[in-house]
Amino acid sequence: MREDPIEPALPIVDPHHHLWDREGERYLLDDLLQDTSTGHAVRATVFVQCGAMYRASGPEEERSLGETEFINGIAAASASGAYGPVRACTGIVGFVDLTLGDRVTPLLEAHLATARARFRGVRNRTAWHPSPAIRSNLLGPPPGPLEDPRFVEGARRLAGLGLVLDVWAYQTQLPLVAALARAVPELTVVVNHCGGPLGVGPFAGRREEGFAAWRREVLALAALPNTLMKLGGLAMEVGGHDFHLRDLPPTSAELASAWRPVIQTLIEAFGAQRCMFESNFPVDKGMCSYGVLWNAFKRLAAGAGEEERTALFSGTATRIYRLDETPS
Template identity: 75%
Template sequence: MLDPALPIIDPHHHLWDHPGERYFLDDLLRDAGSGHAIQTTIFVQCGAMYRAEGPEDERSLGETEFVTGAAAQSATGKYGPTRACAGIIGMVDLTLGDRVAPLLAAHRAIAGRRFRGVRNRTAWHPSPEVRSNLVTPPPGPLEHPGFAEGARELARQGLTLDVWAYHTQLPLVLALARAVPELTIILDHVGGPLGTGPFRGRREEVFPVWRQSIQALAALPNLAVKLGGLAMQVNGFDFHLADRPPGSEALAAAWKPYIETCIEAFGPTRCMFESNFPVDKGMCSYPVLWNAFKRLAAGASTAEKAALFSGTAARIYGLSSFSTSPAR
């Protein structure tokens, strides 16, 4: 492990039980306990454990109930030093506009201070080869007339909005951020530079288009960005096809242009490294992933590293009430 004492908040992971793939608290803690100083984690919406019955708009409360239980289990301290799911990003359909207020209140009643924001299913492209969600979302939620109003209610309640969008959708994210400047928006997975489907083999064409959008987004102070998610197949890095998993040097070399562009545009105080596990587990292991991030941040100052690996996430998600001192 590189710099094993560096405190880390992992601001983006999932827990789920899908056919053929289960990733529960013990799996997360096994990864988090593999050598890096992962002190705290933030769960992000993934459609897990929805209620089987009841009004459709309330079924996602099941996910918040499920994750709150995992967080409470971790908080006992009986399962290691990592405090898993100290922050919860849930699902409330923002296209409901001003009707989201009671739904947000219901999630907060379940999770308390752990409930820090919302993410909707928004990553969409017309090509059937471009897919990163287990359930393909409908096109257009970011453009829906009610979405901005729902986002304003998030801001009124002091909550954040995570947005997972492909690089082709970044102008829509820009429009939303301008329409709701009072809302803190976190752009997931470096803004989704596509490398599959119609974009396979066109990385040199995609990169400048993606970079221009990143720079435009960074000009707005209400935006932050998560550095990670590049081990998803949709980005076109084919490490999963190799005979052996990649080392951290190979990952850092492949991802450097994207990570450096984001840090240069947003600055360390609006960037946070993320694992996106277990999704990114399809290409690399948890300890190798964080070693790659540490290689990418090798030239940063001590203060900049503190922001990139824990400080930005703690501030953006309001985790100041949770300890970020070394837990080991």
């Protein structure tokens, strides 16, 4: 599905996408740039960890340095201007196992040494639910990292270095995210994918009940000033929408209508200065195209003022990931 871009001059920073080259599945710089060249004014992007290009040998806790090295190289290539105006991977959110507790500091310093101008934070594998129907990761994480006292200690070390914690958690885990944010108030916690509203497994056919439960938890989370929300990820199957099963892909108007209750709740709760629209590509590509996705977001933000729209589409991401400090 292709659409003419709505408000094509509105600057966009995409604060959440992945790159990988897996057996039978490839999404690298050229694929990303093909998506970003659909008429929207995408200026820069933030890469978020996905287990890509880990080192094949060496200490287990150091292997994720391969991903940071890989993405930093792509960011440098993009920054050369040889691939067009989009500055891809200007910010990098990598992986360091925070359950290592106070042992994470030298690992974080190694990632910073690898991509100092671009390394902005960490995300661990935390989205977990006991139902086998609720799964959104290639590799299912073990239950419990958010509850591990060592994770809190690792998060303190992260905050001490001025780095951000991205968290992907389902709605049932949001009290754990809130507890973490309270335990480390100096830590900036960026909650991914609208706080994981669920619509499959035990939540299938119970949208109103599930929405009410999700809303209670995100409102409690929003009361904590060190939390922010990424608005996106709603095209994943765990959300319960069935656009991927239809004969034709959805229009931006259809997406906006389906997602409005969630997006509106979050913007009202967190405020535009603590929200940022995200693509979550290529994961969300299974339901919709990149251009249509951003049109849907623009429809959803149509009633916002100019300052709010700037925050939602570029300002919050630029500030939180300090993208104005990175090479261009």
